[in-house]
Amino acid sequence: MKLSKIAQACLILSLSTTSLISHATPSAESNDKQLNQVVDAGTQINQSASQSQQRVNTISEQIQTKLQQFKTINKEIDGLTVYNQQMNTQVANQLKELDQIAVSMEQVSIIERQISPLMARMIETLENFVALDVQFLTTERNQRITDLKSMMERADVAISEKFRRVLEAYQVEVDYGRTIEAYTGLIDIEGSEQNVDFLRIGRVSLVYQTRDGKKLGLWDNASKSWKPLSAQYRLDINKGLRIARKQLAPDLIIVPVVQNSAE
Known part of the structure; x- marks a missing residue:
């Protein structure tokens, strides 16, 4: 049976198309594989770059720390x-x-x-x-x-x-030599030892008065002995004794004074 020219043309076109498809399919698979390899390589490069950046950051932080330590040590050295x-x-x-x-x-x-x-x-x-x-x-x-x-x-x-x-x-x-003082003691008066009150005014006057106030005496440093004292000094001596004992405010008193050889 003989085919018409149109049928022959369609058969030839069909065979050509089949041949092209059979040849085109292996080429597309190859391109996808290459593309995947490129993508994987890019991913690895990005990961490597990220790791490198992390190392750079770590090194930079270490450098900053060392720099601060260096500055601190320099300040300490200056101090x-x-x-x-x-x-x-x-x-x-x-x-x-x-x-x-x-x-x-x-x-x-x-x-x-x-x-x-x-x-x-x-x-x-x-x-x-x-x-x-x-x-x-x-x-x-x-x-x-x-x-x-x-x-x-x-x-x-x-x-x-x-x-x-x-x-x-x-x-x-x-x-x-610059104080006034009152104290008690024993003294021999006319052969009898008696307890008397002494009044010392600096070194210019040292007098005594018996407890009953009847006898008064003045120390004469020239003769190293006690001399009887007139009763007219009794009030002033009593006043001086009270002043020395801080029983009376300081006031003017009149007492006998003798020249002392030690002065």
Whole structure:
């Protein structure tokens, strides 16, 4: 059976189309595979870039931390430099002081050798002064001198403390000359020992009055004895005793005064 020309043409076209499809299908699959490979490669590159960026960030943070530490250490170094300069200056001054102390220590032994005889002479002078002075608080003042002599023989008392005690005794004697004082004591009056009130006004006047107020006396330092005193001074002496005992406000009083050889 013979085909018409139109049928032959359609058959030829059909066969050509089938042939083209059979040849085109393998080529598309190949392109998809290549595209997937490209996408995978891009993904790997992005992941690698992300990891690299993370490493860069970490390194950058470490660098910033090290930089801050560096700046902090530099500040500490600057502070230590200034501190060392100050310490060097202080050390130099302390070395000078040590030299001065060493010189002073060499002189201490010399001073100690000189001050001990000086204190002995001061105590002796004070003892002579008390013996020549107006005879008030005799027991107390002599006991103070005895204590000073005993202290000078003690090895457990420093030289400075001994000198302080001697100066203190001198200060007490100085204060006697500018104070008023009332105290009681025993005195021999006409062969009879009696308890009397003493009134001391500085070192210019030392008087007594018996408890009954009948007898008055004045210390005469020239003769080292008590002299009878006129009764006209009784009121002033009583007033002076009350002033000395702080029982009366300070006021003008009239008392006898004698020239003392110790002055």
